[in-house]
Amino acid sequence: MITTGLLLAAGQGSRLRAVTPFKPLCPVAGRALIDHALDGMAAAGLTRAIVSLGYGADAIAAHLAGRQWPLEVVTVMTDYHQPNGVSALAARALIGPQGAVLAMCDHLVQPRHYRRLARAGAGDGLRLGIDRRLGHAWVDPLDVTCVATRGDGIVAIGKGLEPHDCYDTGIFAVSQRFFEVLATLDSPSLTEGVRLLAAEGSAKIVDCSDLDWLDVDDAPAFAHAEGWMTKLAA
Template identity: 55%
Template sequence: MIGSTMPGAIDTAILLAAGEGSRLRSHQISKPLCPVGGTSLLAHAIHRLHRAGLSRVLVVTGYRGDLVERHVASASWPIEIRIVANTDWHLPNGISALAAAEALAGAPALLAMGDHLVEPEIYRRLRDAGAGPGLRLGTDRRLDSDLVDPLDVTRVLTEGNRIAALGKEMERYDAYDVGIFAVGPAFFDALSGLAAPSITDGVRALIPGDKAEIVDCTGLRWIDVDDPPALAKAEAIDAASW
């Protein structure tokens, strides 16, 4: 067991910044450092986590982690930052989440993607909701949102406040995954019991035990900036001002 208790409120975020980001390579060799409105995606996330009331961020690095670490070291931040290096960054993203688990010492955490621009209220809403019996995922029921790529987003089927299923290829769904989670020890235990797990795999492992729940974030703005069209959209709508 990685942890067995979830003491206190969530004050730490895990920010995944380990992926290769090949679709944005023409704009920036390291996706977390890709600028939106003149500020890197990584810096946007860190400042928004601070505004949402978090006090510490574990930045998980991988591909070109040297550049990310240099970026973090080159600036002053309003929040404590710790770098966690994932040498297996080429494996699914659940490995990056597991890399940060030891630093949590069994406490719950916010789990966020380094390439997402979101309103701070989304972070705050998940922080306040907590991890529940295993994890809680922020969801958006606006299935016609022009900020979402319907061919790339993870789809979610819900039953009340529970996650019934999720995946990119599902035909029946009623919400989108916004990419922000509140996670507890049960989530990390689920990941550690799987070979090369993705975060989606970890969520799916908790569904049969009713340990995967949702927090409705419908009406709040978010965008996954993982390719040039999404980057252009983020710039055009001035997502940096959220």
């Protein structure tokens, strides 16, 4: 089982700026998004989390330093103007041969989502948690990353992809091979990394259609998140 998490928390979060200046610190049901993620990783059995910081790094680092965490938390710095693959590559040297559970800080999930990917492992490239519930009310069809699969393999991925048969939930198990592939790209994004691994047959899926998740990227998604987390805490 993978025991290291990699949390990407470097983006500007401009569509949530009316709610919070720094998206990872956005309070959802009384807790910052980054707290939900780190506590969830710990509950899933991960023992270390590497957090990639960029926009608002000082404020987020101060927040991280302000409490005791149930797992080891390490931060790395990245250029938030660059694609998200650069944020992942910033942590490459800290990822062991076992790989990591890679997650977006703004993707709100339950601990068992992380645990499922950690137990599945990265294989020879990566495994991506997917959701086959097309048209789910919580999913923004204009923003969600769509995936086309054949068997347990990914054959295509991208926003606006047609045809597609599932959604990218934003939670991965990634190996060192994933970082090797990202490093070959001039403008490395996670999606491009997945495409390259899919071409060599080493991008696989883990079905997470039974697990709720939410990309907290704008005000409507924030409202959904508030209702969901408040209900779970009740």
